[in-house]
Amino acid sequence: MIKLMGVEKKFGDQPVLQGVDLTIPVGKMTTIIGGSGSGKSVLLKHMIGLLQPDRGEVWVDDVEISRLSGTRLNDVRKRFAMLFQGAALFDSLSVFENVAFPLREKLRMKGPEVVQRVEEKLKEVGLTGMGHKFPAELSGGMRKRAGLARALVMEPEIILFDEPTTGLDPLLAKSIHDLIVAMQRRFGFTAIMVSHEIPEIFGISDWVAMLRKGKIVLMATAAEFQRTTDPEIQEFISVGGTVALPGSRID
Amino acid sequence: MHMIERLGAWAVTRVREMGRMLLFLLSSFTWLVRPPFRFHQIMKQLHFIGYRSTFVVVLTAGFTGMVLALQGYYSLRKFGSEGLLGSAVALSMIRELGPVLAALMVTARAGSAMTAEIGIMRITEQIDALDTMAINPRQYLIAPKLVAGVLGVPLLVAIFDVVGIYGGSLVGVDLLGISEGAYWNSVESAVEWKDVYGGILKSITFGLIVSWICCYKGFYTRQSAEGLGSATTEAVVLSSVLILVGDYILTSLLL
Numbered sequence: 001m002i003k004l005m006g007v008e009k010k011f012g013d014q015p016v017l018q019g020v021d022l023t024i025p026v027g028k029m030t031t032i033i034g035g036s037g038s039g040k041s042v043l044l045k046h047m048i049g050l051l052q053p054d055r056g057e058v059w060v061d062d063v064e065i066s067r068l069s070g071t072r073l074n075d076v077r078k079r080f081a082m083l084f085q086g087a088a089l090f091d092s093l094s095v096f097e098n099v100a101f102p103l104r105e106k107l108r109m110k111g112p113e114v115v116q117r118v119e120e121k122l123k124e125v126g127l128t129g130m131g132h133k134f135p136a137e138l139s140g141g142m143r144k145r146a147g148l149a150r151a152l153v154m155e156p157e158i159i160l161f162d163e164p165t166t167g168l169d170p171l172l173a174k175s176i177h178d179l180i181v182a183m184q185r186r187f188g189f190t191a192i193m194v195s196h197e198i199p200e201i202f203g204i205s206d207w208v209a210m211l212r213k214g215k216i217v218l219m220a221t222a223a224e225f226q227r228t229t230d231p232e233i234q235e236f237i238s239v240g241g242t243v244a245l246p247g248s249r250i251d
Numbered sequence: 252m253h254m255i256e257r258l259g260a261w262a263v264t265r266v267r268e269m270g271r272m273l274l275f276l277l278s279s280f281t282w283l284v285r286p287p288f289r290f291h292q293i294m295k296q297l298h299f300i301g302y303r304s305t306f307v308v309v310l311t312a313g314f315t316g317m318v319l320a321l322q323g324y325y326s327l328r329k330f331g332s333e334g335l336l337g338s339a340v341a342l343s344m345i346r347e348l349g350p351v352l353a354a355l356m357v358t359a360r361a362g363s364a365m366t367a368e369i370g371i372m373r374i375t376e377q378i379d380a381l382d383t384m385a386i387n388p389r390q391y392l393i394a395p396k397l398v399a400g401v402l403g404v405p406l407l408v409a410i411f412d413v414v415g416i417y418g419g420s421l422v423g424v425d426l427l428g429i430s431e432g433a434y435w436n437s438v439e440s441a442v443e444w445k446d447v448y449g450g451i452l453k454s455i456t457f458g459l460i461v462s463w464i465c466c467y468k469g470f471y472t473r474q475s476a477e478g479l480g481s482a483t484t485e486a487v488v489l490s491s492v493l494i495l496v497g498d499y500i501l502t503s504l505l506l
Binding site for chain 2: 049072077078088090160
């Protein structure tokens with residue numbers, strides 16, 4: 001379980017997080033929403049130790065990671081994977097090599113075993129036969145799929161998704177969402193997603209949390225979240241169109 | 252008072268920056284000696300910094316040796332000492348011009364590319380991706396480049412010196428008519444081991460400066476295209492200035 005307690009973060013004089021308290025349920029899909037520049041990605045990066053809070057604590061099970069560094073932090077990170085906004089594929093490596101990268105570098109895996117696992121993941125994300133291509137030759141959607149394959153290949157317990165559908169058209173965005181949900185249901189990892197895609201996220205998330213003015217103002221199941229009476233939250237989620245969506249995963 | 256405050260703030264920022272640069276270097280070397288050892292990465296960087304800089308280094312060395320011989324010949328002729336042309340060219344190349352010019356060429360060709368490559372990796376979150384995979388970017392990206400700089404620049408300087416001396420011979424012997432025996436005899440009698448040793452020491456130092464500064468500037472690039480452009484410019488300018496300053500300090504210590 002990931003737990004943030006009183007997390008504060010400033011960049012220069014600009015406060016971004018101002019006392020975030022958040023507990024992420026295990027094995028569920030939790031989505032964090034909030035306005036542009038509200039600090040959602042910053043919050044996500046605190047969970048994996050890419051950023052350290054000025055104050056507060058970040059717990060991953062029984063390990064407080066906010067002051068860890070080096071090997072001890074890496075030991076915790078081995079349980080994580082992250083899909084970045086732009087997929088963050090290594091430009092100089094092919095799709096196959098990108099997906100194989102953590103296997104070769106972390107598990108020191110070689111030969112046919114690598115090929116088998118990479119091909120399997122590429123198939124799962126719908127990129128069969130695309131392994132030889134380089135990231136520059138892929139469309140936005142394919143890059144996200146390749147990034148997802150790389151995130152899945154180590155079979156992590158927790159996957160962080162930083163706006164995985166940014167820059168994609170609605171159909172592609174839906175296909176990426178569907179893929180993430182399918183993978184999460186199949187492998188049961190804890191998924192934490194930062195997204196702007198309202199109302200779609202209510203149909204795919206178990207839990208939804210809203211970040212506003214540097215704090216989590218509401219965390220609830222997707223269905224409860226939509227029923228909130230807070231006028232500011234209602235206004236925010238109504239902008240996306242239909243408020244109530246069928247198929248929320250926890251009601 | 253306001254000006255003193257600003258001066259103080261500027262000084263504190265500079266000192267902090269220097270501290271961060273030093274820590275960056277030390278932590279990268281610390282990661283170098285920890286397993287897994289990235290021999291393949293080091294060879295790849297050595298190929299990029301060393302082998303792929305050979306052409307520009309050979310070209311620069313050839314013309315430097317040639318112009319040195321041309322200038323040296325007309326200066327020495329005033330004193331009737333044309334026979335010393337070989338020693339003048341060889342000592343200038345081995346002691347000064349070889350290490351400095353080869354390092355400047357590496358800065359321009361490989362150093363700027365290193366900054367741009369690492370900077371783009373920073374902007375597109377590829378460095379963060381390494382971190383999330385529990386792979387230390389300093390170990391995977393930076394340390395191999397530092398080693399390649401320290402090994403590659405001395406090898407290029409050796410090539411630079413040899414080609415430069417042959418370039419001098421081409422002009423001095425073949426164009427200006429100095430005796431071939433006198434030229435090479437002068438080279439042999441003038442160059443001592445301590446000259447070569449000094450050149451090697453300088454080239455190792457310059458190799459470290461180039462790879463260190465260029466990696467650092469790329470690693471801490473600000474998150475924009477403009478930031479990347481500034482980082483690349485700063486890396487080239489700072490490396491070049493430090494090479495020249497370092498050259499003066501090392502020369503004064505070695506003489």
